[in-house]
Amino acid sequence: MSLIEARDLRRTFTLRRKVGRFRRQRHEVVAVEDVSFAIEAGETVGYVGPNGAGKSTTIKMLTGILVPTGGFVRVCGLEPAARRRELAGRIGVVFGQRSQLWWDLPLLESFDLLRDIFRVPRAAHADRLDECVELLEMGPFLHTPVRQLSLGQRMRGEVTAALLHGPRLLVLDEPTIGLDLESKVRLRRFLARLNAERGTTLLLTTHDLDDIETLCRRLVVIDHGRVLADGPLAGLRAEVARERTLVVDLERPVPPLELPGARVAHVENDGSRQHLVFDRERLTAAALITAVAERAPVHDVSVLEPEIADVIRRLYELRESRALPVVDR
């Protein structure tokens, strides 16, 4: 059984718009139109899309905060909205812009309260807390009231709070939003380790491409409430962003190289370093290097893969032109 299963999931909101002086007209917003995916234990999945795509609405349905208007959803075998309390005992949830901590209490007391709420055995609680305190370096501020913590410190507390009952699945909505670089790196390292060592499944929404690059082996891309693409990160790259760049360092400067199947995107050092863009389907890096070597002696080479930003932008372009390939999992 999949840890998360969503089939034709749908959520609409009814808004009332003022029309004229007295009348109000009902108006329907479709936030999630027809979303289907399944997530297995141990996966790390990035749920991405532009603003208003329907990410948070989906996460709220998966965690039982919102009732779907249609479709089927099961998380850890439970119907989230109907079994919200039970589900809360099996999953961990972190909302970057909402807190599950008690603002006036020292951080440690929030953790104690959560132990009581989830009825976690003392020994298990202590083990998990010790591990989080050590890895997230929370020792110096465990006794500080939550409202006095920096955002980076509070987020470490939020993630710990979500893990104290030992969930198999951690759902994170924009976990690194607003954090400084050091805090982001620390949090990502922690989450990656959680997945690698504990097998904790991660599902996260993010606008941060570095989060995706370092944490997610699979991407589900959504736009206008529909899944645009779903597949391994590497697969999506190969499928929709076929352009790679060969960077060649030559023994001496030469004019921009004109080679079949490749175009010069950038020239440095008077022409002794050139960036050649080519289509992975039409040309191999080896063939291109051979072609370059016939023109000038090659000192060094490297191949750059497309950035994840390119992959996502390309997906949106393909959607606009309705030429979106179906990405099989």
Ligand SMILES: Nc1ncnc2c1ncn2[C@@H]1O[C@H](COP(=O)(O)OP(=O)(O)OP(=O)(O)O)[C@@H](O)[C@H]1O
């Ligand atoms: N409570 C609500 N009432 C009315 N409309 C809503 C409500 N919540 C979300 N929407 C609308 O549903 C759509 C999807 O919103 P959602 O917050 O799920 O997007 P998102 O992908 O999480 O966006 P962002 O990246 O900006 O957080 C938007 O058009 C939004 O305005």
